[in-house]
Amino acid sequence: MSDVEIGRAKRARRVYAFDDIAIVPSRRTRDPQDVSVNWGIDAYQFSIPFIAAPMDSVVSPATAILMGKLGGLGVLDLEGLWTRYEDPEPMFAEIRALPPAAAIRRMQVIYTEPIKPELVISRLAEIRASGVTVAAALSPQRTQELHKTVVEAGVDLFVIRGTTVSAEHVSKNQEPLNLKKFIYELDVPVIVGGAAGYTPALHLMRTGAAGVLVGFGGGAASTTRASLGIHAPMATAVADVAGARRDYMDESGGRYVHVIADGGLGTSGDIAKAFSVGADAVMLGSTLARATEAPGGGWHWGTEAHHSEFPRGNRVEVGQVAPLEQILFGPSTVADGTVNLVGALRRSMATTGYSDLKEFQRVEVVVAPYQK
């Protein structure tokens, strides 16, 4: 681990973002159609390694179903508008129309509406009825309060997602979630994060999680770096957590915990890079918020944007590019890495001679900062 001296009393490690690296071809090439992008976690198999992020601008019950039908996975945010409002559409319409200066303030109010357990149940039932894999997300703060409702409503994969989730949360005022005990007692596989380093991820793996989300405010709608000073560039974060996966597999006698890159994946090129440094799957936000079916209607925001006291994100306009199926599988009529995400991943693997995602984690990458 190479580190540098910041000053007499401090040393630091040099870390890398996706924009700092690039994939390089090898001596062999392959046909894109001979490449497999299959992914499986626990008992669930997917023909594409893409997970739609639990964000109101990305996943509604309808897009969760559509994502499943197309071979991937959609995760519903159980703390979003769908579980707060019987009919959330007027809220979506209002958020889209807010003038920029007033957006955060009004969203803070909209999201004070209480979560209704009966809506949790009905939204999950709607997804289950379609036959796709059912996945839902809660923040660590809400998990104790709502997890029984969620499990009874029936989920296949349980996602615990916060800005930073640690295996050891310390609190004087309330009993923190004991992740290890919680995961042990729950009878569905749990994906948990974000974690952005080797040690935090290793501790999360030891809780029994089936997958770890890698990221920390790296998304298009986040301003965590300016507001908290905290930042975890994704190329290093994913490669570090992949190192934790390898070491945990050794210490656990063979348990493979999935590494899921979550954030900073704005183009198909970024997605390919995530796999190149060790990801097993990717969780997509802004990339899928551009689908014509996405509930955000061309806008994208995360839960950080409407935090009641400390918003750390913005509502950003991402536009509507194409239907979800075309964004995933093409054909593309633009050349900016926003359409035909699956085709791009296949082509990137084929061009460098790899035939499955696990092998592709070994592809050579270089450090090559962008020009200009």
Next chain:
Amino acid sequence: MSDVEIGRAKRARRVYAFDDIAIVPSRRTRDPQDVSVNWGIDAYQFSIPFIAAPMDSVVSPATAILMGKLGGLGVLDLEGLWTRYEDPEPMFAEIRALPPAAAIRRMQVIYTEPIKPELVISRLAEIRASGVTVAAALSPQRTQELHKTVVEAGVDLFVIRGTTVSAEHVSKNQEPLNLKKFIYELDVPVIVGGAAGYTPALHLMRTGAAGVLVGFGGGAASTTRASLGIHAPMATAVADVAGARRDYMDESGGRYVHVIADGGLGTSGDIAKAFSVGADAVMLGSTLARATEAPGGGWHWGTEAHHSEFPRGNRVEVGQVAPLEQILFGPSTVADGTVNLVGALRRSMATTGYSDLKEFQRVEVVVAPYQK
């Protein structure tokens, strides 16, 4: 200390700005409300580690009192408009309204009005009457002339602040201030700076100063780098001076000199980074000039901007963001790191698992230059 060859006859060290680094999470997290941001220097205790900078655009007698009531410290510049004019308001109004091309020239004239000792006394009396800690600043050049007036008027903390202050100033034309003798004879604690390196800071610590200001023209309104070629990126400067604090504590048998980052702190993220590399407290300029109560009225300037022969700064428009209390404690309705500075610092510490500022100086940081 890693250095590089600039050319055959010159080597140089690589140094780092706050923008070059980021804080990274660790394996533990905490509740923000369990975090302490208390700070104390000499006999004075503060519930927030923020000092309002002695600049006319930031601290008036009224905002010094307000800052004290809110738990921090405001330092009045005794060479500013408040001690030159019985009623400075018309000058403030004129400065705000100046067209850009004429601003420096007119400010040079406005600041030629002599300093009035009786105004020094009455301004400090006004602050003292409110019951808050009284702090006032002079430049090294004016300290000999005015310090008796200041001490008699009554200050709790005496600040000597210049672009660069050294323990050893050489002059052929006038007897320079003997800092060591001056501080020894004064019966109030002295905070002195700016210093921007290990050796200059160590020498200042040996003068008996209670605190050292770290900085050199790093602020939003400074152009020192373009005009003098001198620049001290703050992440390295603070970490170097923190190294001097550690070594001086050893050589002095336990005297702890406070390291106060002064400059380049434009967002709550920058503030968190200052502590992460070793600061005990921060002196804030542009960040607090954005308060609706700030005397600058949405504009910000330093003494460098109206230097009679060699201006090295500009009057810059920073806007009015929120009342001072909201800038410090929130709630925030923007996500750019300008509001809820205390909340942000708490959250940054909590997210990385630290419970007090002294511990937080050990948090892991990385080198991660901004993209694009």
Next chain:
Amino acid sequence: MSDVEIGRAKRARRVYAFDDIAIVPSRRTRDPQDVSVNWGIDAYQFSIPFIAAPMDSVVSPATAILMGKLGGLGVLDLEGLWTRYEDPEPMFAEIRALPPAAAIRRMQVIYTEPIKPELVISRLAEIRASGVTVAAALSPQRTQELHKTVVEAGVDLFVIRGTTVSAEHVSKNQEPLNLKKFIYELDVPVIVGGAAGYTPALHLMRTGAAGVLVGFGGGAASTTRASLGIHAPMATAVADVAGARRDYMDESGGRYVHVIADGGLGTSGDIAKAFSVGADAVMLGSTLARATEAPGGGWHWGTEAHHSEFPRGNRVEVGQVAPLEQILFGPSTVADGTVNLVGALRRSMATTGYSDLKEFQRVEVVVAPYQK
């Protein structure tokens, strides 16, 4: 080979673009007119080391002839408009006039028109009749289908050019081109690429190729990095392939395979740098698309831009700067490196004291990223 740690599970090499490097003068200077820029490959001699790229916006039969008369080489793309349409001019006119949003979509349609073997024959005959060296390009996919037609029509140099061409292409659905067998059986010299690394290039050299094109989507009209995550900065790519040339010369007992930089050569400065890191010749796209005779008429595009499912480039407006002869030999009335490319190369060599291109490959270069 210096590499860095991206994260625990990944290391990467630092690579360099032309913009990252600069040529430095040595202790000797020379007159530009004493410098030779001659280049020869196989039996063919050229007075300038410039090859016009097989792209519809650069090479028509007429500009291939003009390029030859001026001392260089023009390569006709046998999969472009000239072999699909008896009269391609209306297609060129339409492409130039397309609104940006519709450009890729319409070009995808225009290029679905089948390739006509009789047009392949007549276009090559037209070039041959002029007396210049005849060179034509096919993609690896089309080489098996069309190469007999091409050889019978008569070419002096056969170019196989794709985004990435490897010596070992794996396909389940069709028998891939066996490059080694193909080149051995063909009785004309073959130039093949792009390759962008030591190992892929070494394998291509072992197929018997006379020259290797170095590049991978580095051109002005490419978006491969954003869409696939793949990128090969040219300074490193050319220097790596030059290393393969040296090692292959040793292993083959003296066979010299030409290294031809292809892409990222936007200015005469970039061209000089290509030779400085080891190129024997350069293939030029956008630089020559700016000629008033260029078929693109001020626009430039590659085959990536109209890929039917996965476009990875754009139609870009490059403008019309000067007639081809003036772009190559001056005089210049602009100072931006777009006119007098041969004069610039001569002057760069003369200023650093070199008299031929092979020697100039040893000139000292430095790493000096652009300011601002």
Next chain:
Amino acid sequence: MSDVEIGRAKRARRVYAFDDIAIVPSRRTRDPQDVSVNWGIDAYQFSIPFIAAPMDSVVSPATAILMGKLGGLGVLDLEGLWTRYEDPEPMFAEIRALPPAAAIRRMQVIYTEPIKPELVISRLAEIRASGVTVAAALSPQRTQELHKTVVEAGVDLFVIRGTTVSAEHVSKNQEPLNLKKFIYELDVPVIVGGAAGYTPALHLMRTGAAGVLVGFGGGAASTTRASLGIHAPMATAVADVAGARRDYMDESGGRYVHVIADGGLGTSGDIAKAFSVGADAVMLGSTLARATEAPGGGWHWGTEAHHSEFPRGNRVEVGQVAPLEQILFGPSTVADGTVNLVGALRRSMATTGYSDLKEFQRVEVVVAPYQK
């Protein structure tokens, strides 16, 4: 000398521009008025170490005299408008008024007017009559033709200035200038350059030159990097040539050759940095072209801009900032490093505790790239 691998067949050294470095304060400070900026070369003494560059936009006979009266040195370009035209003013007026697209083309024509020996004599006589030190410049190409006229007309310092001047110029068509023999036979001290590296500068020093100009197209009006690929960042160039000065002093038994930074000195900060890495004096172009007396009238151009076949520079608008005396000595009413150049240098030296320029060459510098 630290170098990096560009690719298998090429290594390169990392070099630095003035923008990459900054000066840092030390433990001592000083009064600016106690600082000496005297400079002397051969028998000539100057109270400021600034040389006005031999460029038509900077030095006329009148400004050469003014520069001398103010304590510095002005060098007249003997290949400029003043020796081509009896009355050059209409040419200056025309150049200022040219539309951008036509500027280079028309300047190429204006500068084809032959140089008149009688004008060389009368221009130099005008300067000599004022009593200031007389300095004049020729390009290496013109030196043989015109030097007798120049010496007879009477110069104190003879400047040979080209883009790159080497001690060993090779030419098949004409006998090149034998610098060593030329300088030996001439009875006035010679300043020669540009040179931009250790070895070229060492060879120039061995010719007997009194001073070496360090630079290569680094000026505000140059596009050498884009057009030739050649670039020599100034911080490294000056430090390298300062190394050659030290080594040559050793090998020559004590001859001190002056190192004069020439180019890339746009602000007073850049000037301070030039001395900090080893310069004895600086040659200023754009900085002085901003004087109201400068013949360019707010415009600036070098000889590269009107090269007949290969222009490598532009006519750029630099504006008129203040009279020359105020640009040099202040007072300043702007804060961008363009006014009070001498005051800035004094202040930079005083702030870091140095009292003369030779000592200031030892000041500590850091590598600190600009943010944003």
